[in-house]
Amino acid sequence: MQTDKAVSVSKLSRHFGKFIAVDEISFEVDKGEIFGFLGANGAGKTTAIKMLCGLLKPTSGEATVAGFSINSDTSKIKKNIGYMSQKFSLYDDLTVKENIEFYGGIYGLSREKISDKTDQLISELNLDKMKNSLTRSLPLGWKQRLALSTSLLHDPSIIFLDEPTGGVDPISRRNFWRIIYEIASRGKTVFVTTHYMDEAEYCNRVSIMHKGKIIELGTPTGLKQKYNKTTMQDIFISIIGQN
């Protein structure tokens, strides 16, 4: 399989009993790309992302992530990816510092590295005053930025974000996307699912999933031309409406 691609998916399927959550999807993601995964709730986005992260075994098909097969090499994949889900993934009852230390330790970082990273993250996120507060006392937008930063502690080449901005106010979302751009500018691949159509505009390329299938894939500008619409929102509604 090609290793110049960050993610390469070929006829990937996942069935839950009779229900087909993901139906033979195929696509590729380039390195350093911000790849948007759009779709209504229940379209199969989360199932697909879970398979790519090695959380779920596919029923059939193949995919490589960072050059490793999701069928046979999940432990290598896990070392090379970051993951942040729609569920909040930090420990509410640990302090900011303790959360960073914990995830750093889990990723096998050395003690010095952990303390360096902790200082760096805390200053980057302006959390200096909050570093010894319990994470539950942080505003949601900050928590999410902290969660994103901790999922980058081990310097992964690909980062999967599963509806990272769910429930966050517009300003925090904008700040969050600034960080995503910053991550991508460092050459990292960002794979993000969302159902906010304004966020889709920020992606280099988007794919639209519907009932387990990828029904459209392209750049936001390309899609706008193809469907003769001015916003992703209109495109999405017209495509989903047709189906």
Add this chain to the structure above:
Amino acid sequence: MRQIFYLVQKEFRQIFRDFSMVRILFVVPLIQIFILGNAITTDVKNIKIVFQDQDKTPYSREFISRFVHSEYFKIIGFEENYNRLSSYLDSGKASLAIVIPRHFQRDIVLKDKPDIQLLVDGVDGNSAGVSLGYITDIVQKYQERLIESSPDLSLQVKNVRRVETEPRFWFNPNLESKLYIVPGIIALILLIITLFLTSMGIVREKEIGTLEQLMVTPIRSYQLVIGKIIPFSILGMLEIMISMGFVYLIFGIGVKGSLPLLLFESSLFIISTLGLGIFISTISDTQQQALFIAWFFMIFSILLSGFFIPIANMPPVIQHITRLNPLRYYIVILREIYLKGTSFKDLIPETLAMATFGLCLFFAAVMRFRKKLG
């Protein structure tokens, strides 16, 4: 290895984050030992008794006086009307009614055999049986005295030939149920704390989503399991020492046998409760479910452990089922070490059974846990 250290460190930080866990660790054993140790008693004392003396003679009064001086009985009154006796039992004012028939004295003197009627509240069969035993004892003593004081020599000769039992109760000479119950309570506390903490601890991470987050890290599921069981085993061992301390302070009951042996056996027992906890976490998605299922298992293991109901009294099929219950062996082991100072050699069968089931349960649960995550 370092990953496990961080997991354990995180777990302890969470456990001792607020004071509530410390409270649970100390207050639960204190209350359980103090209240249950005093309340759960199979000693039958203060049996409320109502008399009907239809004879009213020195002999009948002498008979009744024997109940006055017994700590087992408490005479609540005398009833003249035979038909009203049953109302005492109905209302629960008395659990025992004794009717001394007319001509009680005359019959004894004439060497006829007077019959005393006992009306016993049999709802609590166990207590009823025990009180019957006490009464038989009193009647027998009364009879012996009658015979001894009788001028009739032939009667006294008959008395000489009687076989009597002189029981000596070893290890618990006064048959205090406290001594028997308290080690069992320690076992229950250990079961409750470790079972609930483990199952809830894992399911909580499932619920909030951190378990999923951990699964996308390179961490192995076995490391995750070890990272969970180390802190909970340490808490369990801490809990048993706290409990033993309270037992000593409150009841003055110390361990007769070897303390290291007791701790060793306890750690074997904890393996099974941790295993069960992990198993429960694999079949529940929310903490409520885990709590409910843990409760279900807890009730079964307690009722089938011989803690309340002697296993020998159970139907044979159920008796065989209790063999699968690690708590059954652990309670026996605790009682043996606590009260008799039994050595390891004599506890090998129980230890082996407990360890075997514990390890099987544990590994099966861990396999299931790994499969679920993988």
